[in-house]
Amino acid sequence: MKKKLIYFISGILIIVSAVSCDKQLDLSPVSSITDANYWKSPEQFDAFVYGIHARFRSHTSSLQALGELRSDIFGTEPGNAGTFSGEATQGLERFWQQTLSLDAAGVSNFGDFYSNIVQINLLIDKLNNSNIVTAANKNYYLGLAYGMRAYYYFQLTRAWGDVVIQTDPISSIDVSNLAKAASPAADVMALIKSDIENSVTSFGSDYSFRNTRSFWSKAATHMLKAEVYLWTAHRSGGTADANTALNALTDIETNVTGLTVLPSFASVFASNNKGNNEIIFAIRNKLNESSLPFAGTFYPQTALLANYYDSVGNRKFNVNQDNWAGLLRAPVTVSTFRKFNDLDSRKWFTIQPAYNSPSPGVYNIVGCFVKKYEGEQNLGSRIYTNDFPIYRYADLLLMKAEAKIILGQSPATEINIVRARAFGSNYVANVQGFPNQAIDANPNEALLQERLFEFIFEGKRWLDLRRFGDSYVFEHTTVLPTEAYKLLWPISRNALTNNRALLQTPGYPAF
Known part of the structure; x- marks a missing residue:
């Protein structure tokens, strides 16, 4: 049987039929384009890399939902089952009311993330077995591939805990063997950290941004590394992992020139200011090409x-x-x-x-x-062409502050850069500056609040609370300590039906 793969042209995926586990575990790409007529030129590798980022963009809604919808940001007002405008919540209340279930899992198809993981696996394999691409591009593409795969698996394990690991390139389907069991969360985390190191090594000394910061980069990998090691620092990793996170962030500041917080908070997100000096990595949207799906x-x-x-x-x-x-x-x-x-x-x-x-x-x-994200006006309509930030410099500063808190150091410098921009001409250091606000007596709560104010609608709040520890989720959301299993997400009925090797997330009714 000929090897088959999905073929991308100019960043736009040609979608064809695929047989898989209800697409709940889409491990096998299928297309009529074969190895016989692809992977033959540098331009084909370039197109495939554009396509991976295009598919990453299609996951914007899943990233936002997993990162925020179960937090303390959204909800209806007391005594009102609908929105203030009279529109119905249409089941989205299940997120903030923590009533997700087998038949209303909130995010289906594991966010559709496996659909891109299999493409990344294929890219890694082809790059490692080809000399067509220049050494510089080969290393850059391997760096972004390992980094993006680590990012996807970090999303998956934070949401579902144990998840299926697939790192080998899959080129054909064996319909008699579609089931695959999930791997323990510890194994997933080990893969994430390994991929991060492979990404850093592949990038080498190349800290450049490509496609106006809408391609994954070495700086993005270091941001992910910091986030991963802060996650483990709050658990068993302690100060050792906090130091690793701090070093990753310091590496960015040392080797990437020009990163800064923009004077105006609003200008960071303006649709006419893409790839600005605060952005490290963002999902790109553009008029007549794509828009935010919100x-x-x-x-x-x-x-x-x-x-x-x-x-x-x-x-x-x-x-x-x-x-x-x-x-x-x-x-x-x-x-x-x-x-x-x-x-x-x-x-x-x-x-x-x-x-x-x-x-x-x-x-x-x-x-x-x-x-x-106010978008732009076009022919009397509002089009949401804003980019969706994944990592930006304010995030670097506040993660650096977080690492310092764990290490017993003062986070004042980093927090106050963010606060000073937020308050502008109204900023008075001995009033708004750290440690002069009442909440600053508890540095963790102060930092969580600062991240809430800074990153609303960037898919971070729920994951921030989760990273700091279970008690913060219980304090700030409607998840109860007696229902701690709800810290993870349920797997949908269709996923469990079509992959009998999967088991429901512990605590939710078994399938």
């Missing part, structure tokens, strides 16, 4: 929003200026909005409150929604 979940219908008011602008919303054109299923809670200091610029850029106005100049808040 309108159907996080933004209200334009006509419904027009019934409410913007107190800051002292105006009623209107269908021309406020054409969000969405379906609000996951509103931001008013309590989340109120956690911010009014002088913090992130409050007003990140979250849009909506008000009733019973009389001129009088406003009563009724609800909120995320507005961090």
